Amino acid sequence: MAAPSYTEDLTDLNDADAGTDWDEFTGNSYNAQGSFAADNAYQFIQGNTAITQICTKDASVGSLGYNNGAGTGGHGTDGAYFVWQTYGTNSNLGTYAQGGFRIVVGSSLAAFYAWYVGGVDKAPYPYGGWTCNVVNTSIAVDNTAGSPGAAEQYIGGAVYVVTGSNKGSPHGVDAIRYGRGSAIFTLGDLANGYATIPGFATQNDLIANRWGLIQETAGGYLWQGRMLLGSTAGNLVDFRDSNRNIFVKWTPKVTENFNLIEIQNSSSFVSMTGMTFQVLDTSTASRGKFLVTDPADVYLEQCTFIDMDTFTFHTTSTSADVIDCTFRRCELITQNDAVFEGCTFDSSTASAGLLASDLDVISTCAFISDGTGHAMELSPATSGGTYTLTGCTFTDYAAVSGSTGNEAIYNNSGGHVVISVGTGQIPSYRNGVGSTTVIQGSVSVLVDVNDTNGVAVSGAQTAIYLTSDRTELVNVDTDVNGQVIYSYAGSTPVGVEVRVRKASSINNPKYKNYSSIQTIQSITGLTLSVTLIVDPNNNATT
Numbered sequence: 105m106a107a108p109s110y111t112e113d114l115t116d117l118n119d120a121d122a123g124t125d126w127d128e129f130t131g132n133s134y135n136a137q138g139s140f141a142a143d144n145a146y147q148f149i150q151g152n153t154a155i156t157q158i159c160t161k162d163a164s165v166g167s168l169g170y171n172n173g174a175g176t177g178g179h180g181t182d183g184a185y186f187v188w189q190t191y192g193t194n195s196n197l198g199t200y201a202q203g204g205f206r207i208v209v210g211s212s213l214a215a216f217y218a219w220y221v222g223g224v225d226k227a228p229y230p231y232g233g234w235t236c237n238v239v240n241t242s243i244a245v246d247n248t249a250g251s252p253g254a255a256e257q258y259i260g261g262a263v264y265v266v267t268g269s270n271k272g273s274p275h276g277v278d279a280i281r282y283g284r285g286s287a288i289f290t291l292g293d294l295a296n297g298y299a300t301i302p303g304f305a306t307q308n309d310l311i312a313n314r315w316g317l318i319q320e321t322a323g324g325y326l327w328q329g330r331m332l333l334g335s336t337a338g339n340l341v342d343f344r345d346s347n348r349n350i351f352v353k354w355t356p357k358v359t360e361n362f363n364l365i366e367i368q369n370s371s372s373f374v375s376m377t378g379m380t381f382q383v384l385d386t387s388t389a390s391r392g393k394f395l396v397t398d399p400a401d402v403y404l405e406q407c408t409f410i411d412m413d414t415f416t417f418h419t420t421s422t423s424a425d426v427i428d429c430t431f432r433r434c435e436l437i438t439q440n441d442a443v444f445e446g447c448t449f450d451s452s453t454a455s456a457g458l459l460a461s462d463l464d465v466i467s468t469c470a471f472i473s474d475g476t477g478h479a480m481e482l483s484p485a486t487s488g489g490t491y492t493l494t495g496c497t498f499t500d501y502a503a504v505s506g507s508t509g510n511e512a513i514y515n516n517s518g519g520h521v522v523i524s525v526g527t528g529q530i531p532s533y534r535n536g537v538g539s540t541t542v543i544q545g546s547v548s549v550l551v552d553v554n555d556t557n558g559v560a561v562s563g564a565q566t567a568i569y570l571t572s573d574r575t576e577l578v579n580v581d582t583d584v585n586g587q588v589i590y591s592y593a594g595s596t597p598v599g600v601e602v603r604v605r606k607a608s609s610i611n612n613p614k615y616k617n618y619s620s621i622q623t624i625q626s627i628t629g630l631t632l633s634v635t636l637i638v639d640p641n642n643n644a645t646t
Contacts, residue, residue, distance in 0.1 A: 108292035108299035131249025137166025150314035156273035169260030184238035192274035194232040198264035215250030236316025285329030290339035324349030334372035346377035372400035383411035417442035456481035463491035488519020547629030560586030571599040
């Protein structure tokens with residue numbers, strides 16, 4: 105094939121390498137700070153110059169905006185304006201709630217909208233540095249000046265300064281871009297190297313680029329925008345990477361789809377091993393989604409996803425394998441045709457951890473509840489069926505099937521589902537409208553027989569029958585501990601009658617017969633304590 109290619113889909117608005125067509129916004133006192141200039145002797149992040157501004161006033165706003173000469177045409181659905189900003193006197197910057205950093209978009213210097221995108225209390229502050237802030241203009245605005253027209257012609261950044269600086273030009277704005285914000289990975293092979301996260305970051309971090317999409321940072325890589333692996337309209341990708349920490353950047357003023365890992369091109373191969381994706385701040389508007397758009401080969405092993413949004417695997421892919429991965433506090437994971445083995449679904453933030461289509465290929469997985477929601481919801485697309493569930497465990501879900509909303513399995517298929525549990529824990533279940541469920545698996549039944557003094561009664565004949573058709577499940581005598589222990593492998597929950605007697609001619613003493621209706625539950629089975637009462641009038645001879 106060819107060496108990996110790393111590109112992006114942003115449009116360069118201005119690289120801030122000259123002061124031409126830059127000015128302060130004037131509406132709503134956004135021009136309360138000092139003069140500005142193109143500066144190549146102070147701070148810059150891209151190219152060799154930034155636009156910097158004197159900020160001497162307390163409790164005031166300073167701004168820097170670029171006049172494009174006409175409307176940009178906008179950034180498109182789920183896109184953004186990307187604005188590099190910094191403030192040199194770190195402790196003097198306002199908080200996020202005060203609008204410490206703002207992005208401004210308008211039709212004139214006096215008519216614009218402004219969005220709060222950062223502050224001294226949000227990374228990388230209070231320690232300072234350049235940050236690439238983003239805004240989608242469909243998001244509710246924080247400030248409006250004048251009556252902005254439809255043309256997005258003036259784009260820039262603003263700061264709210266708590267305490268002015270007596271010298272220097274602490275406010276800086278550098279390169280401004282706009283678009284969907286895609287980090288595009290294509291090509292790659294054994295001979296020329298596979299596509300990787302460090303490969304893209306190397307291009308992103310070139311001083312001539314500084315795209316603000318995937319950048320190297322302490323302990324890993326900082327990511328925002330769409331991570332596009334392969335292209336339906338272009339080339340496939342052979343992506344193989346391992347043992348990387350990816351931090352999902354805090355992006356408060358974008359759509360929820362803005363941060364997205366998307367796999368395109370049915371000929372693509374994507375392998376991630378030992379990768380960790382973690383949301384830095386859960387107050388973000390976009391926690392990061394995972395979407396397999398085309399039936400590519402996808403292999404995830406020993407990866408950890410923390411506080412992320414939804415995961416959607418392809419409906420017709422036969423080669424999506426998710427092995428030993430952990431999804432912690434993530435949104436709904438839609439299985440479709442993916443295989444899940446040895447995975448952990450911990451404290452899902454959705455109504456179910458996994459929207460399952462095929463229980464046969466879900467094995468040795470651990471589901472942990474946060475007290476609400478289900479481990480798995482059976483997709484309406486399945487319309488019922490017979491499955492085998494192997495080696496799965498369910499922690500802190502409802503022990504008894506019902507409708508609490510915290511049962512392990514929610515059968516929302518609209519049909520009849522039979523689940524055979526070979527090994528692992530038997531799950532509780534809830535039925536949706538038009539759905540019925542049968543769980544087949546082994547649970548423990550314990551009948552513990554004592555007399556009125558609490559002494560174990562051995563040799564008591566104990567029989568258990570299904571109440572539905574009188575099928576005899578067990579008929580044995582209690583052991584020396586007064587117990588009968590039985591493993592029931594039928595459908596649960598199920599009604600049974602338990603009978604206990606010890607009154608033959610050889611018994612002394614003789615007891616009154618015992619009978620009761622009980623239920624063998626999913627997960628918990630049945631534990632029954634029986635107290636036999638001496639029958640002084642029993643003259644049985646057989």
